[in-house]
Amino acid sequence: xxPSQPMSQAMPAAELREQDHAAIADIVGIKExxxxxxxxxxxxxxxxxxxxxxxxxxxxxxxSFGTSSNVTNITRNFAPIAIMGLGMxxxxxxxxxxxxVGSVMGLVAIVAGLLLTWHQPWYVAFGAxxxxxxxxxxxxxxxxxxxxxxxxxxxxxxxxxxxxLAVVLSGNQMLYQFGADAPxxxxxxxxxxxxxxxxxxxxAWMPEFSSHFWVxxxxxxxxxxxxxxxxxxxxxxxxxGNENAARMTGVPVDWIKFQAYVFSAFTASIASLLLLGYSGxxxxxxxxxxxxxxxxxxxxxxxxxxxxxxxxxGAVIGAAFLEVIRNALLMAGIDSNWQGAFxxxxxxxxxxxxxxxxxxxxxxxxxxxxxxxxx
Amino acid sequence: MxxxxxxxxxxxxxxxxxxxxxxxxxxxxxxxxxxGDNGAGKSTMVKLxxxxxxxxxxxxxxxxxxxxxxxxxxxxxxxxxxxxxxLALADNLTAAQNVFLGREIRKGIWPFRVxxxxxxxxxxxxxxxxxxxxxxxxxxxxxxSGGQRQAxxxxxTRLSNAKLVLMDEPTAAIxxxxxxxxxxxxxxxxARGVSVMLISHRMPDVFAVCDRIIVLRRGSKVADKRxxxxxxxxxxxxxxxxxxxx
Numbered sequence: 001x002x003p004s005q006p007m008s009q010a011m012p013a014a015e016l017r018e019q020d021h022a023a024i025a026d027i028v029g030i031k032e033x034x035x036x037x038x039x040x041x042x043x044x045x046x047x048x049x050x051x052x053x054x055x056x057x058x059x060x061x062x063x064s065f066g067t068s069s070n071v072t073n074i075t076r077n078f079a080p081i082a083i084m085g086l087g088m089x090x091x092x093x094x095x096x097x098x099x100x101v102g103s104v105m106g107l108v109a110i111v112a113g114l115l116l117t118w119h120q121p122w123y124v125a126f127g128a129x130x131x132x133x134x135x136x137x138x139x140x141x142x143x144x145x146x147x148x149x150x151x152x153x154x155x156x157x158x159x160x161x162x163x164x165l166a167v168v169l170s171g172n173q174m175l176y177q178f179g180a181d182a183p184x185x186x187x188x189x190x191x192x193x194x195x196x197x198x199x200x201x202x203x204a205w206m207p208e209f210s211s212h213f214w215v216x217x218x219x220x221x222x223x224x225x226x227x228x229x230x231x232x233x234x235x236x237x238x239x240x241g242n243e244n245a246a247r248m249t250g251v252p253v254d255w256i257k258f259q260a261y262v263f264s265a266f267t268a269s270i271a272s273l274l275l276l277g278y279s280g281x282x283x284x285x286x287x288x289x290x291x292x293x294x295x296x297x298x299x300x301x302x303x304x305x306x307x308x309x310x311x312x313x314g315a316v317i318g319a320a321f322l323e324v325i326r327n328a329l330l331m332a333g334i335d336s337n338w339q340g341a342f343x344x345x346x347x348x349x350x351x352x353x354x355x356x357x358x359x360x361x362x363x364x365x366x367x368x369x370x371x372x373x374x375x
Numbered sequence: 376m377x378x379x380x381x382x383x384x385x386x387x388x389x390x391x392x393x394x395x396x397x398x399x400x401x402x403x404x405x406x407x408x409x410x411g412d413n414g415a416g417k418s419t420m421v422k423l424x425x426x427x428x429x430x431x432x433x434x435x436x437x438x439x440x441x442x443x444x445x446x447x448x449x450x451x452x453x454x455x456x457x458x459x460x461x462l463a464l465a466d467n468l469t470a471a472q473n474v475f476l477g478r479e480i481r482k483g484i485w486p487f488r489v490x491x492x493x494x495x496x497x498x499x500x501x502x503x504x505x506x507x508x509x510x511x512x513x514x515x516x517x518x519x520s521g522g523q524r525q526a527x528x529x530x531x532t533r534l535s536n537a538k539l540v541l542m543d544e545p546t547a548a549i550x551x552x553x554x555x556x557x558x559x560x561x562x563x564x565x566a567r568g569v570s571v572m573l574i575s576h577r578m579p580d581v582f583a584v585c586d587r588i589i590v591l592r593r594g595s596k597v598a599d600k601r602x603x604x605x606x607x608x609x610x611x612x613x614x615x616x617x618x619x620x621x
Contacts, residue, residue, distance in 0.1 A: 229489040231479040231490060234490065237465070237468060238465040238468060240465075241466050241468055242465040244461075245462075245476070246465065246476065248447070248459070249531075250448060251476065308465070
């Protein structure tokens with residue numbers, strides 16, 4: 001029969017269905033994905049597996065790797081990167097990029113540090129630092145979302161501006177003579193939970209997780225919930241998938257993109273304040289080069305630089321993966337100057353893998369290069 | 376009373392006159408083909424009805440009410456939806472997510488207002504069943520055929536209960552099988568009492584589904600004929616100008 005022939009109402013439903021068209025799954029081979037299959041298809045899952053294997057291998061090779069104190073160290077070291085990774089993921093999903101996060105950290109630390117040296121209470125100092133960070137994010141967001149400039153250009157500019165402001169404001173000095181609230185600031189950055197005896201109840205095998213780690217866990221859970229259950233996040237993903245479509249269906253595209261950059265700066269500010277508390281001092285070089293580590297972590301975790309894909313879990317697992325590699329290299333006695341090469345190599349590798357997961361295969365990319373076509 | 380009444384519409388862009396004094400009407404549940412060569416004014420006509428910009432002269436009357444659209448959202452409020460050629464779908468979302476994009480069903484109270492995913496999936500499944508499309512709500516649009524994408528875009532217009540759906544080249548660049556699927560979707564819309572304006576270059580498709588064919592040439596209406604009183608040859612002649620008027 002011809003497909004356009006009108007269907008007879010007398011035909012039994014099953015027969016009619018069969019004649020009208022065969023099941024789509026049979027023809028194009030698409031099956032509805034179960035949750036488990038989606039999990040298997042996600043890059044973050046495989047990175048988590050790789051991370052697990054790496055950890056087991058390192059523990060076997062180097063017994064000091066698996067000690068609870070080293071776990072405390074590793075989790076504290078990657079937490080700021082993962083916290084910023086959550087913000088970066090939001091920006092990457094819109095199809096943008098935020099190169100300014102490292103510099104924003106420096107500026108936030110100096111602003112908060114200055115107020116502390118002027119004997120302001122800790123909450124005033126932290127509040128001012130946070131405001132400075134949010135202002136940077138609002139600047140980025142305004143020029144990207146409302147003026148329509150490429151995010152690469154705007155945030156690259158902010159990378160330079162924020163760092164320069166940090167140097168100027170600090171007078172190129174390290175700030176460490178904090179006022180009366182210095183102990184509180186330190187307590188925030190150095191707090192651990194659960195504590196071992198005699199202060200706490202934790203057994204010796206259990207790592208004492210830092211406040212950085214717990215902040216990361218809470219933020220990751222919030223962002224994960226947000227990504228999965230809110231209309232805001234649905235719109236965010238739609239913008240990354242097809243910005244025009246989102247605009248035509250009435251999604252407030254500019255406003256959401258603006259918020260994405262502000263959120264990224266917010267996470268950079270939080271990370272900065274935690275590190276400020278941990279070291280008990282503010283230096284204007286804080287966060288130098290972190291943008292690269294953050295981007296590498298999120299991309300390794302499965303966020304796409306082309307937009308539309310990314311998860312909270314991926315941001316955390318990617319950051320953890322990078323830190324474990326870094327830690328492993330140190331323990332293996334490899335010169336720490338090699339780390340940059342590894343981070344850079346992983347970015348390229350992860351993007352290469354990410355291209356396949358976001359529907360553009362390596363082969364398709366190569367073909368596209370020769371035919372000059374996109375997609 | 377006609378659902379849509381276009382009354383001596385003209386549109387100029389600077390010195391260029393894209394449309395001059397075009398009149399036609401569309402009845403409820405009618406499928407009207409809009410044909411013409413490139414630059415004949417089809418897209419301008421669609422954009423005027425969809426509210427992308429107002430006409431220079433003349434008026435658009437929807438359901439007896441004179442409308443002055445300045446934004447697509449105003450036309451949408453009157454029950455006019457457009458299925459765009461590039462379909463305006465987000466590839467990284469599922470069918471249901473696309474259908475409900477910008478109109479998500481939510482539950483709970485702020486700040487815990489969350490998506491009611493099951494309700495959206497169920498409603499999308501209903502819409503696809505109504506359209507007799509085998510599209511499944513949880514499938515990613517990225518992996519869909521052209522015909523299924525059309526079904527998603529059309530389901531979106533059903534969600535808002537559109538009275539008039541404008542379809543811009545829905546059968547361009549898809550396979551023969553999928554064309555049949557899309558034409559079936561148009562018949563489904565008609566059966567639901569929805570009017571469709573089909574803008575197409577493909578003569579067989581227009582003749583397969585349209586009740587009436589309107590031909591534009593260089594900004595003017597040159598024909599408005601019932602499909603059963605004309606032939607592809609005549610329409611081709613009208614489009615190219617071999618036949619002056621009908």
